[in-house]
Amino acid sequence: MPAALSNPQKRYLRGLAHGLKPVLMVGAKGITEPLAAEADLALEHHELVKVKVAAGDRELRDRWIAELCERSGAALVDRIGNVAVLYRRSREKPLIALPRG
Template identity: 60%
Template structure:
């Protein structure tokens, strides 16, 4: 993804509220399935990660990105913005370059 596309997606995500929250149980198969559904339906989502230290939080976000095949658009504090193009109905058209 180019920097222009990342900037565009950050702008699109600005008004979104976090859809899902990673809690004390960590990253479960059910959570990954929910994130997959949300990405397929919305393409651009925010998730909150409730981990106290930064390294654990970053590790969880990286694991979610790896398991879902999504692109990490932005990470601010406990919130991460993920993007993955829908297979069935594409809603967000990314700018070229």
């Protein structure tokens, strides 16, 4: 379970994520094992990633995002439409210094 982010930390991470392009795309099959493994690698390498979710139903999209966060141990920073921003501190080489909050 990821540690909860404070509002100032979320605001800071949203600012960092603004210029990022989605690095993962969740398709019609949802959250598969290979996708979960790729999310884990992307989060370990980048810490902050955008994920595009191709689901027409809002409830399904929210479920998939929640499942991806749970399986990867990431915290949901923001979700706008079909794009979610996830954060997980790198175990090997932390890159992002979060503000205290």
